[in-house]
Amino acid sequence: MRLVRYGDAGSERPGLIDDDGVLRDLSAHVADIDGAHIGPESIAKLAAIDTGSLPKVDRSPRLGPCVGGVGKFLCIGLNYSDHAAETGATVPPEPVLFTKATSAIIGPDDTVRLPRGSKKSDWEVELGIVIGSAAKYVDEADAERHIAGYCVINDISEREYQLERHGTWDKGKGCDTFGPIGPWLVTRDDVTDPANLSMWLDVNGKRYQDGSTATMVYKPAFLVSYLSQFMTLHPGDVISTGTPPGVGMGQSPQVFLKDGDVMTLGIEGLGEQRQAVVADR
Structure with missing residues (x-):
């Protein structure tokens, strides 16, 4: 579904x-x-x-985030071998975990607002996992049954805030509007292999990211099991699982978002997003 x-x-x-x-x-x-x-x-x-x-909805309404009332918005960094290579990093021996503020969550086609003074806001198309039942100390073999489904996420990131302003990554990741989720929550039974889905992202019609979840190092079931060793995952929690190469930070010269840009992105079978970018004044 x-x-x-x-x-x-x-x-x-x-x-x-x-x-x-x-x-x-x-x-x-x-x-x-x-x-x-x-x-x-x-x-x-x-x-x-x-x-x-079921009643048809004849108009074309706004689509909101595909899951409401998200309790935790958890994210995995450097989880694609080819993305790690483009940033000069090595894949870590355990998943890198950070969080995005739930106030970052918007609908898949809502406007993305760059924070005041932002010069290095970047894009990241990612596979999202939505938890369907509570998971605590679960084995990897049992982890999939705790997944309700999957969705598209744009893990927008302000690289200066993330990497140059000291401390954790969170302040560059959790800015308002930096977490578009959707358009759909595709239930687990309708996603045959979440670790083999093509994914892409364009900015102003130019293709920057053109990858696959096949290069993901830590797969969805492992991530659910791994995270459940540190915290209970509750129904409605969202896990963003990392991005393939092609982010703005990895370009030569680097390219970052600016007022008036338009991002379009999608994952095979999970739908597409479109966000106009506006700079806060």
């Missing part, structure tokens, strides 16, 4: 995209697409619905 949240920011309604690409309303069956409603039993009930009986 392709689950969505649609409508004005802060008042999104639950929906799904049917096999014909039509948006249908799920409000009669579920209050929201959030941690309370994406567990295995809830997903099974939604899957049993005759989609043809």
Whole structure:
């Protein structure tokens, strides 16, 4: 299933995209697409619905973040061997973990706002994991059953704040609007191999990232198991799993986002995003 949240920011309604690409309303069956409603039993009930009986949404509304009420927005750094190489880094012996503020979360086509004074804001198309059931000390072999599904994430990053202003990466990662999520939450049963999906990102029509989750070092099941050793993963938590090469920091000369730019990005089977970039004054 392709689950969505649609409508004005802060008042999104639950929906799904049917096999014909039509948006249908799920409000009669579920209050929201959030941690309370994406567990295995809830997903099974939604899957049993005759989609043809659901009301069509005839207009083309805004799509919000594909999961609401995110508790933790966890991110993995340097998780693609080819991206690590382009930045001059080595793949670490354990996953690099950082967080993005949940206030960074926006819809897949919402406006990205560069923070005041930003000169090195960058893009990163990433595979997102959405947790469906609580995971604590889970083995890798059992980890997949805790995943509700997958989505597209743009892990936008202010490189000066991240790398040059001391301390952790978080202040360059968690700026407002720096976490577009969606358009859809694709349930786990509809993603045959999350470690073999093509992914891409363009800026102003120029292709910068053209990669695959196949070069991911630490795979989704491992990441869920690994993170669950340090903290309980709760339903609705989101894990952003790293990016392939082609980020602005890796260009020669380097290229960063500016007012008026437009990013488009997507992952095979998980949909596409489009964000206009505006600089805060």
